Amino acid sequence: MTTNIKRRVLLKGSVAAGTLGLVASAGLLTPRTVIAAWNEAAFKAESVDDALNAAMGEASSAASDSIKIKAPDIAENGAVVPVSVSTDMQGVESIALLAEGNNSPLVATFSLGEGAQPNVSTRIKMGKTSDVIAVVKSGGKLHSARKSIKVTIGGCGG
Amino acid sequence: MAKSIKIRARLKGDVTTVKCLITHPMETGLRKDSKTGELIPAHFINEVAAEHGGNTVMSANWGVGVSKNPYFSFTFKGGAKGDEVKISWQDNKGNSDSRAEQIK
Numbered sequence: 001m002t003t004n005i006k007r008r009v010l011l012k013g014s015v016a017a018g019t020l021g022l023v024a025s026a027g028l029l030t031p032r033t034v035i036a037a038w039n040e041a042a043f044k045a046e047s048v049d050d051a052l053n054a055a056m057g058e059a060s061s062a063a064s065d066s067i068k069i070k071a072p073d074i075a076e077n078g079a080v081v082p083v084s085v086s087t088d089m090q091g092v093e094s095i096a097l098l099a100e101g102n103n104s105p106l107v108a109t110f111s112l113g114e115g116a117q118p119n120v121s122t123r124i125k126m127g128k129t130s131d132v133i134a135v136v137k138s139g140g141k142l143h144s145a146r147k148s149i150k151v152t153i154g155g156c157g158g
Numbered sequence: 159m160a161k162s163i164k165i166r167a168r169l170k171g172d173v174t175t176v177k178c179l180i181t182h183p184m185e186t187g188l189r190k191d192s193k194t195g196e197l198i199p200a201h202f203i204n205e206v207a208a209e210h211g212g213n214t215v216m217s218a219n220w221g222v223g224v225s226k227n228p229y230f231s232f233t234f235k236g237g238a239k240g241d242e243v244k245i246s247w248q249d250n251k252g253n254s255d256s257r258a259e260q261i262k
Contacts (some may be wrong), residue, residue, distance in 0.1 A: 079225060079226065107224060114213050115236040121230065
């Protein structure tokens with residue numbers, strides 16, 4: 001009899017938690033061997049510090065000269081700003097790219113696998129003139145570099 | 159969707175440079191439809207992975223800040239001519255695609 005009651009409780013509970021369970025199982029049970037789950041909190045964060053906290057585990061980073069950001073000084077079209085990040089640091093685990101002036105500053109994170117070199121480029125959107133920040137995680141520590149880009153036409157909708 | 163990815167993988171010395179173009183609208187969810195005035199829902203790639211020889215050499219998480227029809231490139235060591243590089247993506251609506259290309 002006790003088992004029966006317990007079963008009832010469990011059933012009731014699972015109905016109540018139904019939606020939550022669905023969300024959780026969608027994330028946990030789907031076979032995702034290749035890539036880590038998308039970090040929603042980090043990409044929705046509205047400040048650079050929050051985004052870094054969520055994406056990289058901490059917000060403080062040491063400025064480093066060995067990170068090079070290649071990007072135009074003036075971007076005519078904020079919707080397409082080519083940005084390259086490279087560094088000669090050893091043991092780089094991941095690279096994050098942020099545009100400080102955007103509604104949600106975190107643009108992209110790249111995690112490097114075996115053999116990958118700390119060297120990525122992509123094209124990003126920028127809402128207004130601001131700094132682009134590259135954060136490199138190497139040996140458990142964060143290093144960063146920034147470059148100011150002047151945007152003539154914003155590229156974040158509106 | 160099968161042709162949404164273009165890949166160029168070139169070997170120079172011992173470093174392989176992979177360049178990749180993906181066709182995707184990358185909607186931020188902040189833009190308004192000019193006719194109806196309604197917000198266009200966000201639709202963007204959030205996960206990208208590149209594989210070589212069964213290893214993930216590069217994986218990326220993207221937000222809405224990546225430009226429309228995203229381009230990205232990276233370099234890695236350990237590739238050889240004729241090896242396949244496979245790139246796959248997934249967006250926030252659950253669409254996905256992948257493509258493999260030989261290193262030249």
